[in-house]
Amino acid sequence: MAGSGAIEVERTDITCESSFANTEVTPDPKSGVCCLCRNGKSQQKFAMACAIVLCLAITWVASAQLCRETYIPGQFLSPLLCLYFWSSWLIFFYPMYVGIELLVSKGDFPVGQTFRENLHIYGPYDFHVGRFVYKTITLCFLWGLTGYTYVRSLDPGFLETTDISALLTTNHTFVYMLSWIVLFEKFVPLRIFALILSISGVVLFAYADGFGSHSTWGVVLAICSSSALAVFKVLYKKWIGRVSFGQISMFLSIMGKMNRLGNLLTLWPVIIILQYTELEYVKSSVPWNVLCGVAALMIVFQFLSNYTECLTNDLVTGLGMVVAIPMCGVSDYIWRSRTFNGMKFSGVVLSTLGLLLVLVPDSCIGEVCTSCMKHIHTKPNIPPPERRGRRARRDIIRA
Numbered sequence: 001m002a003g004s005g006a007i008e009v010e011r012t013d014i015t016c017e018s019s020f021a022n023t024e025v026t027p028d029p030k031s032g033v034c035c036l037c038r039n040g041k042s043q044q045k046f047a048m049a050c051a052i053v054l055c056l057a058i059t060w061v062a063s064a065q066l067c068r069e070t071y072i073p074g075q076f077l078s079p080l081l082c083l084y085f086w087s088s089w090l091i092f093f094y095p096m097y098v099g100i101e102l103l104v105s106k107g108d109f110p111v112g113q114t115f116r117e118n119l120h121i122y123g124p125y126d127f128h129v130g131r132f133v134y135k136t137i138t139l140c141f142l143w144g145l146t147g148y149t150y151v152r153s154l155d156p157g158f159l160e161t162t163d164i165s166a167l168l169t170t171n172h173t174f175v176y177m178l179s180w181i182v183l184f185e186k187f188v189p190l191r192i193f194a195l196i197l198s199i200s201g202v203v204l205f206a207y208a209d210g211f212g213s214h215s216t217w218g219v220v221l222a223i224c225s226s227s228a229l230a231v232f233k234v235l236y237k238k239w240i241g242r243v244s245f246g247q248i249s250m251f252l253s254i255m256g257k258m259n260r261l262g263n264l265l266t267l268w269p270v271i272i273i274l275q276y277t278e279l280e281y282v283k284s285s286v287p288w289n290v291l292c293g294v295a296a297l298m299i300v301f302q303f304l305s306n307y308t309e310c311l312t313n314d315l316v317t318g319l320g321m322v323v324a325i326p327m328c329g330v331s332d333y334i335w336r337s338r339t340f341n342g343m344k345f346s347g348v349v350l351s352t353l354g355l356l357l358v359l360v361p362d363s364c365i366g367e368v369c370t371s372c373m374k375h376i377h378t379k380p381n382i383p384p385p386e387r388r389g390r391r392a393r394r395d396i397i398r399a
Helices: 040-068 079-105 111-118 129-153 161-168 170-182 189-208 214-239 245-265 268-276 288-310 314-335 342-359 362-377 390-398
Strands: none
Touching: 040 161, 040 288, 040 314, 079 111, 079 129, 079 245, 079 268, 079 288, 111 245, 129 161, 129 214, 129 245, 161 170, 161 189, 161 214, 161 314, 161 342, 170 189, 170 214, 170 342, 189 214, 189 342, 245 288, 288 314, 314 342
16 A cells, blocks of 8 residues: 555665666667567566566455455444454564564674664654654554545445445546645646546446445445545655665554554544444454455555565556456456446446556656657658749640
8 A cells, every 4th residue: 555656755775776667668669669578687577567466466356355255244344343453464564574684694684773774764864753653643544544444345235346446546546636736746638637537437436326325335435545545655655755675564564553552542432432333343253264364365465565666666556456457347247246237337447547547657658749749740741732823824825
């Protein structure tokens, strides 16, 4: 969930080296088509990116379908417990990072010094406890809001996982708009068109079963999750940017720790109210096996979407969602015997097209615009036809 977008806050002393992200997309001199597979090294990176896209799609679809199984009518309905449980697993990221570093360095790894350096998540200079706590609590709140509304929208009485996945893709267009306003990102008209397509898809989803139906609440929850995720990503880019593997691990572990402390210290009245009003209830044994499966899949997804960002680029994580949408549709059709009407199918198509347009790299947009301008200004040198005046025509007639 963290930090994918076009604006990069560079910190050269602690930034991850990214070879694939810095690869220039240059056009082929013969065909003029942009190509990433010019040599063997680029082909290996391309194959690795394709594998990551496929793994992201599989883990997303599997976690969404498994999380949907936690809704047992009359027995178990507690999205907040699900979010609390799998978010708590994020604590293990930094201990795992330290363990791997100790194994690789054969014990020659300065744990204490590295821990102090990794605490400077929001910048290597001017570390202040108050600002650190403020930024961490803000990001943790947005993280929790995103996760809760997403898990709540997976209620079988609202929408299918395909619809929810398509609605969540709108966060990429929201991220661009917020980055343009807050981070002063370059204005690209094509991405404004992508925003229009995404909003049109949302309207079709809301209107598919009629306004005021249960599916409308599912659309509202999914859009709330997408909006909170967009704000989270923009603040992540503004405050954190590109960081090292150790700082990513530290950030995820802090998110897990703050989630546990926040729920125990501040959200216990909310939990009691939800249980008392039976908006959430636990009337039978908790399906721990399903919750553990969801937590494991979400941890794998977080690992792929955060750690591989230093090796690839933001395009890969977005393409993972593009591949996940048809996979969700196939899984809904096979295992749940779900069908989609024309309006929902149109909403899925528009949302996916909006995501694809947002993911188009700026270099490709520039190359396409340059090629179009050259084609427009290049005209064949055809001599203009000779025009004869009245006197010339008179001479011809007299002759």
